[in-house]
Amino acid sequence: MSTITTIFSDVGGVILTNGWDRNARRTGAETFGLDWEEFQDRHDLAGQEFEIGTITLDSYLARTIFYRHRDFTPDQFKEFIFAQSQPFPETLAIMGRLARSGRYLMSTLNNEELELNNYRIERFELRKYFTMFLSSCFLHMRKPDEVIYRTALAIVQRHPEECLFIDDRRLNVEAASSLGIRTILHESPEQLLNDLAAQGIELAA
C-alpha cells in the first residue's frame, strides 16, 4: 500500500453543515413564506449553475425569489442563507490534527456556491486546515462528475492511490474510488478516526 500524501475533504456534511441544501431551502421557504413547489422548480433550473459558479448569488436570488415583489430584501434572505452554516467541531478538530501533522497536502474537494464558499472559509477559518480549496464554484465543475476528480489529481500532480478522499455522500465516494483514489465515507467523528487509522494515516496530538 503506497503512502498517502494528499487528503481531499468534502466540507458540507463533514466539517460544517450543508450550505444550501434541500432542508435549508425548505426552512427558508417556510420562514419567508415562499411557495415551496414554485421555489423548488426555480431552484432546479438555477441551482446547478449556481453551484459551479457561473451565476452569482444575486442572479440566483433574482431568478428563484425576487422575480416578483417580496416583503423582504435580498440582503435579509442572504443573511438567512449564511446563518444556516454551522460547524461540526469534532470533525474540524480531526482536520486540525491532520493539518498539524504536516504530513499531508490538505485540500477541500467540495461542491459549493461562490459567495457561500467564501463566507464559510472566512467564518470558520478553514485556511487553518486546508492550503487548497478545490471547490465547484472555482473549478466550474462538480462532484460526482469524473472530470472534477481528474482535475483535482492533475492540479496536485499526485497518483490516485496516494490520495485519500473523505465525503459524506456515497455517490461522491464511489466516483473517486472508481479512479483509484482511496476513500472514506464519513458517517461520524468516531468512525472517521477509526477509518483514518485503518488507512495508516497519522494525526498530530
Ligand SMILES: [Mg+2]
Ligand atoms: Mg457533503
